[in-house]
Amino acid sequence: MRDQVETRGWPLSPSILATLTVAMLATTAALATPPEPAAMPRIRVSDDGERFVAADSGRVFVPWGFNYLGKFEHLAEDDWDTPEGWRKVEDDCREMKRLGANVVRWHLQFETFMDGPDAPDAAQVGRLKDLLKLARANGLYLDLTGLNCFRLKRIPKWYDDLAEADRWKAQARFWEAVAGACAGDSVVFCYDLMNEPVMGDPGPNDHPWVGGELGGFHFVQRISNKIAGRDFKDIAEAWVKTLVDAIRRHDQETPITVGVIPWALVWPGAKPVFYAPQVLKHLDFVSVHFYPAPGRIEKEMTALAVYDLGKPLVVEETFPLGCTVADFDKFVDAASPRVDGWIAHYFGHTAAEHRAGARPTEPPVAEFLEFWAKKKSTVVGR
Numbered sequence: 001m002r003d004q005v006e007t008r009g010w011p012l013s014p015s016i017l018a019t020l021t022v023a024m025l026a027t028t029a030a031l032a033t034p035p036e037p038a039a040m041p042r043i044r045v046s047d048d049g050e051r052f053v054a055a056d057s058g059r060v061f062v063p064w065g066f067n068y069l070g071k072f073e074h075l076a077e078d079d080w081d082t083p084e085g086w087r088k089v090e091d092d093c094r095e096m097k098r099l100g101a102n103v104v105r106w107h108l109q110f111e112t113f114m115d116g117p118d119a120p121d122a123a124q125v126g127r128l129k130d131l132l133k134l135a136r137a138n139g140l141y142l143d144l145t146g147l148n149c150f151r152l153k154r155i156p157k158w159y160d161d162l163a164e165a166d167r168w169k170a171q172a173r174f175w176e177a178v179a180g181a182c183a184g185d186s187v188v189f190c191y192d193l194m195n196e197p198v199m200g201d202p203g204p205n206d207h208p209w210v211g212g213e214l215g216g217f218h219f220v221q222r223i224s225n226k227i228a229g230r231d232f233k234d235i236a237e238a239w240v241k242t243l244v245d246a247i248r249r250h251d252q253e254t255p256i257t258v259g260v261i262p263w264a265l266v267w268p269g270a271k272p273v274f275y276a277p278q279v280l281k282h283l284d285f286v287s288v289h290f291y292p293a294p295g296r297i298e299k300e301m302t303a304l305a306v307y308d309l310g311k312p313l314v315v316e317e318t319f320p321l322g323c324t325v326a327d328f329d330k331f332v333d334a335a336s337p338r339v340d341g342w343i344a345h346y347f348g349h350t351a352a353e354h355r356a357g358a359r360p361t362e363p364p365v366a367e368f369l370e371f372w373a374k375k376k377s378t379v380v381g382r
Helices: 014-032 083-098 122-137 163-183 234-250 296-304 326-334 351-355 364-380
Strands: 003-006 010-012 043-045 052-054 064-068 103-109 112-117 142-146 188-195 197-198 210-214 217-224 256-260 286-289 313-316 341-346
Touching: 052 256, 064 083, 083 122, 083 341, 103 122, 103 188, 103 341, 112 163, 122 142, 122 163, 142 163, 163 188, 163 217, 163 234, 188 197, 188 217, 188 234, 188 326, 197 234, 217 234, 234 256, 256 313, 326 364, 341 364
Parallel strands: 064 103, 064 341, 103 142, 142 188, 188 256, 197 217, 256 286, 286 313, 313 341
Antiparallel strands: 003 010, 043 052, 210 217
16 A cells, blocks of 8 residues: 655655645635734823823824714614624725724614613624724724714613613613723723713703704703702713713723813803813813804814813814815814814715715715815824
């Protein structure tokens, strides 16, 4: 019995042939397996408290990207459990990266993640972990904004019925679940406690907790709807501390902020409530939402200065909603000396798709997306 195999004139023993076969199979498997994405350094606030830096190198990091809900008038979380829905998220992440984004602000819906006051949905928390992997694969950091109740019909009745203290406990449980899933993952740029929180007694025809309706979504939420003579700053501090403590039980590193309406733009001279000194000490940086308008750039810069408080300042929502792209460009140039990060909007369609009729068609979204991709080099650098 021969103990060698003739191959192209060279005798190969069975053991050598087996070794070569294993090596070839391993090489084939390696080629079929996508390479691991490059490591993403954790982003932190610099030691002097004035900017963001990469934790490993100290290199300055300027957040630049998009708010993302999914395609227009739709929430990605509605169908991110389906193959088609998840493919859409994958496609949009690639497109946002192509447009120059390094950060995507994702609005986590309360009802997606909570089945009861103390009952996070384990499957949805698992899907959040998938989102972290997807973001890393595209080199995108995540601004995870929580507690959203954008659609009235989806807000659980049990949640609306909770008194303030119990509502805060449910919100803290939400953040514990999110932070527990994300702790140790450097792809999370920050946690934003809530989008545009407010305080005040609702009117007779108002929803008890949410308002700010736009396009069928409610973007503003009360943290207290019975003030009862309390100081707004005291309420804000107690609420912020409750949620920050919940996050820090699981994640000691990721920066925390809260995205606010710049009331100083509405009422000149108004002082921040969620960024009053007693509240700011619990937060790592300042986030404000600015939508510039023609002819008021001086007023906008005066309002922006109110939020320049010795910590990094991010314009976390912005878009030429009521102005031209040219006007918007002037706003960015005027604000950039104060601002440490910019997050605009992506509506789930490419510039070409918007030009072909994808909504919204006004304002000129296609023109804006092309502008935003180019503007990064002058504000952030390459």
